[in-house]
Amino acid sequence: QKEVEQNSGPLSVPEGAIASLNCTYSDRGSQSFFWYRQYSGKSPELIMFIYSNGDKEDGRFTAQLNKASQYVSLLIRDSQPSDSATYLCAVQGAGNNRKLIWGLGTSLAVNP
Amino acid sequence: DVKVTQSSRYLVKRTGEKVFLECVQDMDHENMFWYRQDPGLGLRLIYFSYDVKMKEKGDIPEGYSVSREKKERFSLILESASTNQTSMYLCASLKSSGKRTDTQYFGPGTRLTVL
Numbered sequence: 737q738k739e740v741e742q743n744s745g746p747l748s749v750p751e752g753a754i755a756s757l758n759c760t761y762s763d764r765g766s767q768s769f770f771w772y773r774q775y776s777g778k779s780p781e782l783i784m785f786i787y788s789n790g791d792k793e794d795g796r797f798t799a800q801l802n803k804a805s806q807y808v809s810l811l812i813r814d815s816q817p818s819d820s821a822t823y824l825c826a827v828q829g830a831g832n833n834r835k836l837i838w839g840l841g842t843s844l845a846v847n848p
Numbered sequence: 849d850v851k852v853t854q855s856s857r858y859l860v861k862r863t864g865e866k867v868f869l870e871c872v873q874d875m876d877h878e879n880m881f882w883y884r885q886d887p888g889l890g891l892r893l894i895y896f897s898y899d900v901k902m903k904e905k906g907d908i909p910e911g912y913s914v915s916r917e918k919k920e921r922f923s924l925i926l927e928s929a930s931t932n933q934t935s936m937y938l939c940a941s942l943k944s945s946g947k948r949t950d951t952q953y954f955g956p957g958t959r960l961t962v963l
Contacts, residue, residue: 779955780891780938782952
């Protein structure tokens, strides 16, 4: 059973701090990794994807991938109250590039 | 921008009713998906379709069927709604360009309540 695990939280950080969200996956052949943000009552929206080891930065967001450790993370710098949401990690396996394996999500609260 | 629309944001049905949820995408994507999302259980794949008239079961297909007669439209059917099908239903679409960056895009969701 291929799995994606996230700490459910809630993760609480003060405004302006760095929020660090983590995700581990079981399928060593996984190819691509996605972070989605989901506000309460809304649908998931893509923040960023990563498929190469190392860091990928997009504005205040940085995704980090370590395939050897089967670990992907999302850092949010200068956290804002508007970042308060659930963050979903999704992993695309090697064999079937259509389906994603989803984590349960980490709830983030940014306190003013 | 990719646009995925769903026929209703909120729907209330009675036990035993046949329920149709529709999803339309405007980006000529080959693949479409139906998920349900429940607290503590996350996103669970019900069915997906990789081409017109083609479908494949996901992780929880029981009690559901799907129809894809046109590329842009993917319908989820609850043959006889039950209370345990009360949930948020999310449709997504995906282009198959073969790139590792191919991304699923979601519709706004339908909150279905079965009484």
